[in-house]
Amino acid sequence: MSSEESTKTFTREEVAKHNNGQALWLIIHNKVYDVSKFMEEHPGGEEVLLEMAGKEATEAFEDVGHSTDARSMMQNYYIGDIVQSEVNEMDYKVHFFPPNAQETNKGGSNFSTIVIVLIVAVVAYTLLSRSS
Numbered sequence: 001m002s003s004e005e006s007t008k009t010f011t012r013e014e015v016a017k018h019n020n021g022q023a024l025w026l027i028i029h030n031k032v033y034d035v036s037k038f039m040e041e042h043p044g045g046e047e048v049l050l051e052m053a054g055k056e057a058t059e060a061f062e063d064v065g066h067s068t069d070a071r072s073m074m075q076n077y078y079i080g081d082i083v084q085s086e087v088n089e090m091d092y093k094v095h096f097f098p099p100n101a102q103e104t105n106k107g108g109s110n111f112s113t114i115v116i117v118l119i120v121a122v123v124a125y126t127l128l129s130r131s132s
């Protein structure tokens with residue numbers, strides 16, 4: 001029943017076998033897309049897809065700055081995920097780290113605010129105690 005159970009997984013080697021005009025698979029963000037039927041309709045042309053056929057195409061895909069339309073279109077060609085042991089962790093970090101980074105940053109700026117307030121308090125105290 002759950003979507004996780006029905007999600008297929010592929011090794012990078014399996015994906016690599018689909019690297020031609022008949023069967024063209026791509027790996028984008030650790031997900032596998034079968035664009036065999038989409039190739040001819042691709043606004044960017046079939047050559048660029050053929051170049052990345054059977055391979056990791058995340059960088060090439062992101063470099064183009066595909067629209068949100070293109071991103072929702074991708075879902076029609078999604079056939080499964082890369083097996084957990086071959087997931088590109090860097091990719092995961094690039095896309096999931098920023099929210100955490102923001103939180104850390106927030107914490108960081110709170111901390112520096114406290115430090116600044118403490119320094120000002122110490123300076124003020126020193127000045128006040130000298131003048132009396």
Ligand code: HEM
Nearest residue numbers: 033043044048049052057060061064066067069070073074
């Ligand atoms: C399932 C995968 C893909 C889908 C659904 C897709 C879809 C699209 C769409 C809808 C456009 C029109 C512009 C836009 O809406 O952003 C486009 C343009 C383009 N795509 Fe893709 N694309 C895919 C994969 C790729 C990959 C892997 C590459 C690179 C190897 C690529 C290279 C390009 C290029 C060069 C353009 C032309 C950009 C321009 O003329 O400004 N695409 N793609």
